[in-house]
Every structure is written in C-alpha cells, then in structure tokens.
Amino acid sequence: MLEPPAPRSVDAGDPLAGVVALPGVGDAVDAARRACEELRWHEAYRRRWREVRAEAGIRSARASAALDGARVPVDVVRGLALGSGASEQTGAGLVGAGRGGPDVDVALGALRAAVEVERLMPDLGARGAPVLPPLGQLVARVHAAAGRGWLPDDTLGRLRTDAAPQDLYGLGPAPDAADLAGRIDLLARVLGGTRAPAPVVAAVVHGELLTLRPFAAGNGVVARAVARLVLTARGLDPTGSLLPEVAWAEAPNAYLGAAAGFATGTPEGVGAWVRACADGVVAGADAARAVADAVVAGRLTR
Numbered sequence: 001m002l003e004p005p006a007p008r009s010v011d012a013g014d015p016l017a018g019v020v021a022l023p024g025v026g027d028a029v030d031a032a033r034r035a036c037e038e039l040r041w042h043e044a045y046r047r048r049w050r051e052v053r054a055e056a057g058i059r060s061a062r063a064s065a066a067l068d069g070a071r072v073p074v075d076v077v078r079g080l081a082l083g084s085g086a087s088e089q090t091g092a093g094l095v096g097a098g099r100g101g102p103d104v105d106v107a108l109g110a111l112r113a114a115v116e117v118e119r120l121m122p123d124l125g126a127r128g129a130p131v132l133p134p135l136g137q138l139v140a141r142v143h144a145a146a147g148r149g150w151l152p153d154d155t156l157g158r159l160r161t162d163a164a165p166q167d168l169y170g171l172g173p174a175p176d177a178a179d180l181a182g183r184i185d186l187l188a189r190v191l192g193g194t195r196a197p198a199p200v201v202a203a204v205v206h207g208e209l210l211t212l213r214p215f216a217a218g219n220g221v222v223a224r225a226v227a228r229l230v231l232t233a234r235g236l237d238p239t240g241s242l243l244p245e246v247a248w249a250e251a252p253n254a255y256l257g258a259a260a261g262f263a264t265g266t267p268e269g270v271g272a273w274v275r276a277c278a279d280g281v282v283a284g285a286d287a288a289r290a291v292a293d294a295v296v297a298g299r300l301t302r
Helices: 025-040 049-067 074-081 087-092 102-120 135-147 177-193 198-212 219-233 244-250 252-264 267-297
Strands: none
Touching (some): 025 267, 049 074, 049 102, 049 219, 049 244, 049 252, 049 267, 074 102, 102 219, 135 177, 135 219, 177 198, 198 219, 198 267, 244 267, 252 267
C-alpha cells in the first residue's frame, strides 16, 4: 500500500512535528511520494519485482560501499551476490580480488547488510506493515552483517566503548560512548511514536545514525541500509528498490556536507538534510526505473 499524500503538519505532540514544518520539507516529501507512485506502476513490478529488488540491493551495496571509499565495479558485487566470488573479475581492475582486498571486503559487507534489511521487507502487495525488531537490535544485526570479515569479531554489533569511531570524520566530534545507548533508545522512541511522512522519518534515522556513529566503523553502511528499510516498511517504497545511494555516491561531498549540517542540530541544517534525502528518493526512483527496464529487457549483465 502506498503512503498517502504527505501531511503538511502532524499533531503538535509528534516528536517530528518541528521537522515536518521546516521550510521546503513538505514540497520535497510530496515530490518523493510522486516519484515512488510512478515507479510502482512499471511493468517489471507485476511479476518480476523480486529480480528488481535483488539487483537494486546489489547496486545499493556497491554505491554505499563507494561512499565509504570502497570502489568496486558492480559486476564484482553481482558476482559476490551470485556466489561466484570476485576471482574471475580481476580484469575489471581489482588486482588480487580473488583473495579479497579491503575494498572487496567492505563491498561484501555492504551486500550482506542489504540482504539483512531485505529479509525484513514485506513482499510487494503484502497487506499491513511489517513488524520490525527494536531499533537497537536492528542496527546491531545490520552492523554484524556489514562488518563481518573486515572488522574484529568482538566489535560486530556492539556499541563502541572507549574508542572514537574510525569513520565519518567530517561530521564533527562523535557523541561520547557513554551516551550511545541512551541516544539509540531515544531514537527508537521517536521512530515508534511518530506519524511523520516516511521520507522525514527515514532521513532523521539516517542522519542520527551518521551523527552518533555508534560502532567502531561501518556506520555509514548501517545508516543507509536502515534508512532503506524504513522507506519500504513505512509504505513509501513498497517495491524495496529505491537507489538514492547511487546519486549520493556520485556527489559524496554534497552528501557528507548535508549530513554534517544535520549533525549541528540547527533548523537550517536539519531541513537541508531532510530535503536532500527526499531529493535522493526522487533520484533513487529514476535509478530503480533503469534497473526495472534492464530486468524487462534481460540486460542486467555487462
């Protein structure tokens, strides 16, 4: 079921009422909703939506890894997803990819994170909203999937303790480790108590996870995967195939700059971030449509 037209306001007691009311947010949310409505009626989603969602997950993982500096050709990521590994893809420019290099490890982790959230997405056409695990459990599961193989086992899914995060340096000082559990719990209460439009909710969850950097590393992949799930679980993108990460990966400085603005907590910074995320939904619908076209035409491989 598609999300209804975005309200221009929510109840005054809603935890995200102030965000919904920020300048330009309503228009940006309406544009995101229209883009998702148009995408939904592509012919590929009649019978082949699973193929589109699976390929979108591959491209989402590849772009998300690229935002963290791990640039891997999409054919290599697709090979990993299909179980063929990267050993036959060294001609694509990855020397020693068959042994697994750092970039391939991060991309494989992003792919595992995509699979983890896709397991929680409802089937296209399913009735009712899915029941998701509590936010703390969800981010831990996604991080354990994303970090396996390139982060120490004793850090997987565990909030950082005494060490500063080793990623996303451009977002300002990270919150103290002692405050993380409380901040995650607060974000969970916001997520459970708001009736704000899905693009607003996803943008806030995405931005907060980037700001908090709750884990030693891998925080960007986790934030983007969880935001993708929120957009589908809340009905904006029932196809589960939006690809905003592709547009962000093409302009990483703009993406990180907007995230840094959100981290300041100012109305201007928060509003700019929410609008940027909604714009990402519009661009992501275009990218998903290209995938759907490729599925129908049978030309997913190079």
